[in-house]
Amino acid sequence: MQEQKKGSFIVFEGIDGSGKSTQIQLLKNRLAGLGVPFYSTFEPTDSPIGSLIHQIFTGRILSDNKVVAALFAADRLDHLLNPTNGIYAKVMSGVSVISDRYYFSSYAYHSVDMPMDWVVTANSPCAQLLRATATVFIDVDPGDAIGRIAKTRSQLELFETRERLVSVREKYFEAFEKYRDAENILIVDGGKDPEVLAEEIWEKISGYFL
Ligand code: TYD
Numbered sequence: 001m002q003e004q005k006k007g008s009f010i011v012f013e014g015i016d017g018s019g020k021s022t023q024i025q026l027l028k029n030r031l032a033g034l035g036v037p038f039y040s041t042f043e044p045t046d047s048p049i050g051s052l053i054h055q056i057f058t059g060r061i062l063s064d065n066k067v068v069a070a071l072f073a074a075d076r077l078d079h080l081l082n083p084t085n086g087i088y089a090k091v092m093s094g095v096s097v098i099s100d101r102y103y104f105s106s107y108a109y110h111s112v113d114m115p116m117d118w119v120v121t122a123n124s125p126c127a128q129l130l131r132a133t134a135t136v137f138i139d140v141d142p143g144d145a146i147g148r149i150a151k152t153r154s155q156l157e158l159f160e161t162r163e164r165l166v167s168v169r170e171k172y173f174e175a176f177e178k179y180r181d182a183e184n185i186l187i188v189d190g191g192k193d194p195e196v197l198a199e200e201i202w203e204k205i206s207g208y209f210l
Pocket of ligand 1: 017072101102
């Protein structure tokens, strides 16, 4: 019997306000235009575990950052293994999947509050099941990122967010350095014009879809 060819799994990462959503949309438009089949998804998911995370983020449920870190690992495992729409089965059956965030988000966002090794261990079942074919990191200056998200936040929140984004960006780079042998990480300059950047990203990843 011929072995089923696996689909590609392309992950987009970046700090909040990095322009990740725009780049994902431009990639989806391009793939749709070319008639290339794909499945697009995101984390935190819209599953019951993901919605618990959203409720904690919006303050409707009170919790601790350590709990959030553990919930993200659970949400991610469900994202992979859910019997209805788990992405592990999709990739194995030959479907290419694009995800807005995966475990590097956890490595970066949660190792600000606790040791990165804990986060990596909590996410190791996910890494063992499925590593990204490529992780596209859209790198932006945290100050510029704040500018993009400023419209929805107060001054105080913005200050707190900037400090946090600076740390999160540093943690991303720490994780990329640590795991560069096991992972395929593509760092791109998010300060560029979105259309120009989309072109550059496409040049790097088109081979995974065509
Ligand atoms: P989301 O509404 O998806 O924002 P964005 O469009 O910026 O991705 O919320 C994602 C937030 O959740 C973002 O601030 C990063 C955070 N996050 C974690 O803290 N840990 C994780 O493992 C993931 C996937 C996201």
